[in-house]
Amino acid sequence: MATIYYERFDHAPAHEPARLVGAHVFHDASCPVMYKFGVFMCGVACPDGASDAERVDAPFHVLIVLLSGSAELYDGEDRWQLGAGQFGVLPARGHYGFRRTGDAPMRHVWFLLNDEARWRLLDRGRPWVGTTLLGPHLYDAVSLFQREAQRYNEGVHDTLVLQTLEIVSRQLERLLVPPGQRPEREQRLLSLIDEIHRQPAADWSVPQLCRQIGLGTTQLNRLFLQHYGRAPAQLVFEIRMQLARKWLLNGQRVSDVAAALGYRELxxxxxxxxxxxxxAPSRIT
Incomplete structure (x- = not known):
């Protein structure tokens, strides 16, 4: 990614502090593994005063999803209006901006997405606007990811950074690529991940995963790394541990959780x- 580009910001102090996560270690909070998901930065904010950002030749796409308030994208004298329930895209490598309009606080979630094949569909040559019902889901997902990344940066080791980043990634895919428009291979992958969540105790060995999705071991590994940043066996393990923690917090017994995940020995x-x-799982309450 190129590192030299122009940015101009005009942000008045807001009653509700903005929160973000970046892929560089000097971001607060930081999570370098975001690069594997094609995300450079993301965050949530609710400005109630002046808020204007302009970039020239940025090496990333800007995605803004509004939950409340109003805003506009601009390209020179051209304007695109943005309201609650809509999202706006500023493609990479242009000279574009984004500003709050109106009097209402502008609650929104935003992403800087690397200019790579994964996000090629965002580049329509000019800014553009779409509609979505997923704004609250994305806002919650990024908020949770930011908190977990902050805790990890503070030295807490039992965080859910990768799990929450995965949720953010999947919510982004839901927003930008409707299910019927995804490549067949990606459709099969998403269905497979859902099946693992539904039946975590089943045989999810690499050979079984290959049979389920119809790929060889090398192709399967490449697909998982591309979409989730982890090898298949690692992701299956993390899904099981995520479910274990959830069930234990809901009051289930350790022995019942172990059995439900397919472990023969406690x-x-x-x-x-x-x-x-x-x-120890017995300490989760």
């Missing part, structure tokens, strides 16, 4: 959980 489950979260 000790084996406890070791895996301890290795992943840094504490």
């Amino acid at each position: 000790a084996s489950f406890s070791r895996c959980f301890n290795r992943h979260f840094g504490c």
